Amino acid sequence: MMKVGAIDVGTNSCRMLAVEQYGDKLEEICFDLKTTRLGQGVDEKRLLNYDAVRRTLYAIEFFVNKMEGLGVERIRIVGTSALRDVRNSNILLDVVKRRTGYELEVISGVEEARLTYTGASFDINGNDFLIIDIGGGSTEFIWQQPSGLSFKSLDMGAVRMTERYIKTPDKPVDSQDLARIKEVINRMLKGKLKLNPAGINVIGVGGTITTLAAIDLKMKKYDRDKVHGYKITRDKIEEILLRLAGKTLEERRKIVGLQPERADIIVAGTIIALAIIDYLALDHITVSEHDILYGLIKEMLDLSH
Structure with a gap:
């Protein structure tokens, strides 16, 4: 032991x-x-x-x-x-x-992608899946190809997009601002991401995705076991986005399942999640708690092969 x-x-x-x-x-x-x-x-x-x-x-x-x-x-x-x-x-x-x-x-970004993939694959059989990791500074897309592990990192994280485009995060975000942010994200996706996810399992890791699951589950106390493996639908993410965007920062902090410290960046993070799901034409995403931390643990214990 x-x-x-x-x-x-x-x-x-x-x-x-x-x-x-x-x-x-x-x-x-x-x-x-x-x-x-x-x-x-x-x-x-x-x-x-x-x-x-x-x-x-x-x-x-x-x-x-x-x-x-x-x-x-x-x-x-x-x-x-x-x-x-x-x-x-x-x-x-x-x-x-x-x-x-x-x-x-x-x-490096390459090493981060490799460790995240190693962690996310902890309890998944086979290699037929795509990992989406929405972080604070960037979003990573990681998948396996016959030639090896592939990844793409885009500079669209929840903190970064909030600082760039939501100048008053303490106030409700209007529909024009939502549309503008989604348009920026869509341009990045179309210009830099070439993927065909048809038929493969898409797994989401990172604080934005796990928070959306916790909000959907109405978690008064965060439960990693219940979040892990939860399937959140595209329509539910849009519903949560509209609810979040229509509230002030103080009102957002009171939403069950949302950590108060994340309330100022959750709108931008949710826009990223919704834009990705629409770009990849998904109807849901599977949430995982197994990310880079599990990848690091597996490597330290030589369980990564």
Whole structure:
């Protein structure tokens, strides 16, 4: 038996997963998430904000201490889109190493895609599926081809699109703004994504998709087991979008299933989800909790083959 843990330092949140291995089976010991918004202002300035760095450092230290207290023997920490996009990532990397003793690895888009695919395939048979990962800074599309793993990363994450196009996220978003954002996303999809998903299973990971499932399920307390494998329909996502867009930020924060810290970026994230589903002509998407964290865990335990 071995206990290992992973931390994913994302654009919007910092998450941790600790598991214990029993043979070829994994049991989750602890999952935690803190909204740190590391990507605050990154799209405009390409620099980390010092307040965001402090929030993220606190979360990483908290997670490391928590895992060490649980007897976790190995910990891996990775950073993705926000840290790839900035010129001063060292201000966080250096202090994490100094304060925790662990390296914060800034992984490439290719490596992020590979790890996400490894995680999402944890409980899926075969290779006939497409992974869609809507993050804070970008959205990844990952699929298997005869020649190997393919992926496409587009700069349309929930934080990035909110900062670019929703100037007053505390107010309702009108139909013209919704249409404009969807038009921008559609141009990106048509110009950069060539996919034919007919007949394959489409799996969604990331905070936007899991949040939409939690809202649809009316979860007062988030339940990863109920979210994992949930099928959310295209029409339900549109219904949720119109409901979210018609509310002020304070009203959104009271919606059952929506983390209050995500209320300011959920409209943009939901527009991305709906635009992708329409572009790929899907009637639903299967939600998964197995993402890059599971990919990291599988690799640490040599279960990725």
